Every structure is written in C-alpha cells, then in structure tokens.
Amino acid sequence: MATKEFPLVPESVTPVKTKYRTICTQIPVPESIKLLEKLRDLEPRSMGGQPPVIWDHGEDCTISDPYGNKWLDFSAGVLVTSAGHGRPEIVKAIQEMAGRGMYHAYCFATEIRVKLIEKLTRMLPAPLKRVFLLTTGSEATECCIKLARTRGLQIGGAKKNVFITFENAFHGRTMGSQLAGGCPALKSWIGGEDPRFVQVPFPDGFRQKDISFGIFEEALAEKGVNPDNLCGVMSETYQGCNAALMPKEYAQSLRKWCDKTKAVLIFDEIQAGFGRTGKLFGFMHYGIVPDLVACGKGISGGMPIAAVLGTEELMNMYGPGEMTSTHSANPICAAAALANLEVIEKEGLVENAAKLEPVLAEGCRRITEAGKGRIGHWAVIGLVGALQFTKQRTSEPDPEPAWEMVRQAVQKGVMLFAPVGVGGCAIKINPPLTINEEALREGLSVLEEVAASL
Numbered sequence: 001m002a003t004k005e006f007p008l009v010p011e012s013v014t015p016v017k018t019k020y021r022t023i024c025t026q027i028p029v030p031e032s033i034k035l036l037e038k039l040r041d042l043e044p045r046s047m048g049g050q051p052p053v054i055w056d057h058g059e060d061c062t063i064s065d066p067y068g069n070k071w072l073d074f075s076a077g078v079l080v081t082s083a084g085h086g087r088p089e090i091v092k093a094i095q096e097m098a099g100r101g102m103y104h105a106y107c108f109a110t111e112i113r114v115k116l117i118e119k120l121t122r123m124l125p126a127p128l129k130r131v132f133l134l135t136t137g138s139e140a141t142e143c144c145i146k147l148a149r150t151r152g153l154q155i156g157g158a159k160k161n162v163f164i165t166f167e168n169a170f171h172g173r174t175m176g177s178q179l180a181g182g183c184p185a186l187k188s189w190i191g192g193e194d195p196r197f198v199q200v201p202f203p204d205g206f207r208q209k210d211i212s213f214g215i216f217e218e219a220l221a222e223k224g225v226n227p228d229n230l231c232g233v234m235s236e237t238y239q240g241c242n243a244a245l246m247p248k249e250y251a252q253s254l255r256k257w258c259d260k261t262k263a264v265l266i267f268d269e270i271q272a273g274f275g276r277t278g279k280l281f282g283f284m285h286y287g288i289v290p291d292l293v294a295c296g297k298g299i300s301g302g303m304p305i306a307a308v309l310g311t312e313e314l315m316n317m318y319g320p321g322e323m324t325s326t327h328s329a330n331p332i333c334a335a336a337a338l339a340n341l342e343v344i345e346k347e348g349l350v351e352n353a354a355k356l357e358p359v360l361a362e363g364c365r366r367i368t369e370a371g372k373g374r375i376g377h378w379a380v381i382g383l384v385g386a387l388q389f390t391k392q393r394t395s396e397p398d399p400e401p402a403w404e405m406v407r408q409a410v411q412k413g414v415m416l417f418a419p420v421g422v423g424g425c426a427i428k429i430n431p432p433l434t435i436n437e438e439a440l441r442e443g444l445s446v447l448e449e450v451a452a453s454l
C-alpha cells in the first residue's frame with residue numbers, strides 16, 4: 001500500500017526546547033520546501049512518503065536539520081544506527097580507510113575483511129560457521145533463497161523447489177525477495193503469485209489467533225504443497241510490521257519439521273540482528289539455530305553492508321567465483337561494521353535493549369490506553385515496539401490516525417518514519433540502542449500526548 005505524502009505546507013507549531021529536542025521553526029521548515037519539492041520532481045514517487053524533514057547532522061539519539069531543529073530519533077534511520085548517529089568510533093574507522101585511498105577492493109583480500117569476518121564468525125553458534133558479505137538486506141535474503149533452491153535441487157531434484165514464507169512478511173524489494181514477501185499487492189506488480197513461493201499464516205496471536213504449529217501443516221495441506229517438495233522456510237525473527245516473536249514452541253517445531261523434510265531453515269535477522277531484540281540475534285530467543293541467517297541494517301550502524309551467515313555445507317555449495325558481489329566487503333563499510341560491532345560489545349548495547357524493554361513496553365501500553373481504542377494491538381521486544389492502528393475492536397487496519405501520529409510526533413520533535421505494515425497501520429518505535437531511560441521516557445510521553453489528541 002502506498003504511503004500518503006506529507007503536505008509541503010509550513011505549519012506554525014508550539015516551540016520545543018529540551019535536552020533532546022528543539023523545534024524552533026514552522027514544520028515543514030519554509031526554507032526546506034524548495035529542496036523537498038526538487039526531490040518530488042526528480043525522483044520516482046516511490047521515494048516519497050517520509051516526514052518532510054531535511055536530515056543534516058546526527059549525534060547519538062538525535063537528528064538535526066540545517067535550520068536549528070533537533071529531533072529525538074525513534075527511527076534509527078530504519079533500524080540501522082544502533083550505535084547512535086555520528087558515532088566517533090565509526091566516523092574514525094570510515095575516515096582512516098578513506099584516507100588510505102582504500103574505498104574499493106572487489107573480492108581481492110583486505111585485512112579489514114579478515115577482521116570483520118573473524119569478528120562475525122566468533123559471534124556464531126555452531127553449526128553456523130561461514131560468513132558471506134553483501135551490500136543490502138534484500139541481496140542477503142535473495143542469496144538465502146538461492147542457496148535453499150540449489151540445495152533442494154541437489155538433494156531432491158527439480159520438484160524440491162517450493163519456498164515457504166509467512167503472510168505479511170517483508171524480505172526486501174529485489175525480485176526474489178519481493179516474491180518471498182507476504183504482501184499480495186507487492187507480488188501483483190511483478191506478475192502475481194508464483195507457485196514456488198508459498199505463504200503460511202504467521203503465529204502472531206493477533207491476526208492469526210491459533211498459534212500452534214498445527215496451523216503451519218494445515219496451511220500447506222490447504223495449498224496442496226507436498227512437504228517433500230519444500231526447499232526452504234524463511235521467516236523474519238519478529239515480523240517487521242509488528243514486534244512479536246513467534247512462540248518458542250512453534251519455532252522449535254519448525255526446526256524439527258525442517259530437519260525432517262530436509263528444508264533449509266532461514267531467519268531474516270535484518271531488523272532483529274545485533275541486539276535489537278535484547279539478544280545478539282533474535283533466533284536466540286527460540287533456543288534453536290537456523291541453517292542460514294540474513295543480516296543487514298544494524299550490522300554496520302549506517303554503511304551499506306549485509307551478510308549471510310550459514311553452515312559449512314550450504315555456504316560451500318558453489319565453487320570459487322560462483323557467489324560474489326562487486327561491493328562485497330567494501331573496505332569502508334567493513335571498517336564501519338567492525339567499529340560498530342565493537343561499540344555494541346564494549347557498551348553492552350544488547351543488554352541495554354533488554355534492560356529498557358519494560359520501559360518501552362510500559363510506554364506502548366500507556367500510548368495504547370491514551371489512543372482510546374484506536375490502537376488495536378501493540379507489541380514490544382527489546383528496543384523495538386509496534387503500535388497497530390485498527391478500526392475499533394477489529395484487526396482491520398486504520399492507516400489515517402497512524403499517519404497523523406507520525407505527523408504530530410515530528411512536529412513535537414520525535415522522529416518516526418512513516419507507518420508500515422498491513423494497510424500502513426503500524427507505527428514503529430526503534431531508537432538507537434544507545435538510548436538512555438530518560439530520553440526513551442521523554443519520547444514515549446510525547447507519543448502518549450499525541451495519541452490522546454487524535
């Protein structure tokens with residue numbers, strides 16, 4: 001579903017001045033309108049839809065424009081800047097690498113690639129062992145699909161090619177990743193359903209009330225899928241449009257089921273990985289290990305780098321030169337990622353996400369209460385929360401108040417990205433993992449005020 005554009009009409013708003021927020025102009029800022037209009041004129045419409053703010057500089061949990069306004073950032077870009085904006089260690093790593101003239105190396109070896117791969121492999125539980133670096137999350141999920149399909153062909157022949165994902169899932173915007181997603185509208189633009197990509201309900205307890213594993217098997221039977229024909233099953237560790245994990249027992253049954261049917265089990269950790277859920281990887285909540293993991297976003301804290309983590313057997317199926325990418329392990333991105341992972345470890349950011357989870361949960365509960373029935377569901381895990389606006393007492397999406405909440409929050413100095421998820425009804429709250437309790441509480445109380453005013 002397309003997001004509604006925010007109007008480029010300056011509005012007078014109440015000035016704000018706190019440690020984390022400054023709003024001292026009309027919003028959108030009158031001087032910014034020409035620049036924003038230029039983008040609307042020259043880019044595809046699809047690039048629009050975000051609040052009309054010019055991002056100019058960032059520091060920790062705040063983002064500022066060039067006109068004196070400062071926002072408490074509840075977006076982390078889009079769950080990327082886990083170590084905060086303008087993190088000195090990451091800036092230094094980028095500068096040092098660029099200063100050496102080392103901003104590209106294709107697949108030629110570099111010392112920084114060795115260091116990053118070593119760091120990542122040390123984080124992996126067995127049998128995950130090998131790391132393949134890419135550039136975007138979509139590339140990583142697409143690579144997982146490809147590996148599962150190749151595996152299926154090798155062990156079961158041409159018919160073992162059905163790839164299972166979940167309804168309402170998001171795995172990216174390249175062709176394969178979009179076909180694997182669970183949004184029918186996105187598929188319809190690229191030729192409709194493909195019988196080799198099949199979706200089953202995600203056990204979220206909200207849109208899918210029965211959360212037992214039996215539903216997985218029933219859905220396959222209903223769709224006429226022979227379990228022997230499955231090559232892989234991929235799920236976001238928590239669904240991006242929500243912030244709820246699948247039940248632990250469900251995940252454990254899924255692991256056993258994949259072992260039995262020889263389907264590759266993949267978790268898309270592009271949002272969840274590197275601490276967002278209060279554990280290093282989201283799958284660690286389930287007490288199982290998948291065969292492949294797709295990572296992106298928070299791996300580097302900002303620079304475009306992604307990774308597939310996998311077992312020896314799967315990652316070594318292709319020969320030398322058969323699975324590469326021009327920008328794999330770009331030295332500047334790799335240096336940023338290493339610095340980011342060191343900050344996450346050194347500052348205990350995974351632990352900070354776990355520690356602040358109750359504060360975020362309490363805030364979401366209060367916002368929901370203030371919303372007087374407009375928010376049909378909320379969920380929190382670690383430092384990610386989702387509020388789904390629905391028509392009163394149903395699960396039918398209600399995008400209008402969600403959009404209005406973003407608009408008003410931004411006018412009050414709290415940065416949110418535009419609503420996402422089913423029917424564009426979900427507000428996501430996911431600040432940098434460096435946020436402290438004071439800042440988190442301040443932003444949540446602003447959202448509570450906005451919810452009450454809708």
Ligand SMILES: Cc1ncc(COP(=O)(O)O)c(C=O)c1O
Nearest residue numbers: 136137138170171172240270271
């Ligand atoms: C769960 C998930 N998978 C995949 C992607 C795609 O990542 P990218 O936009 O880096 O291609 C995203 C991006 O939002 C995501 O949230």
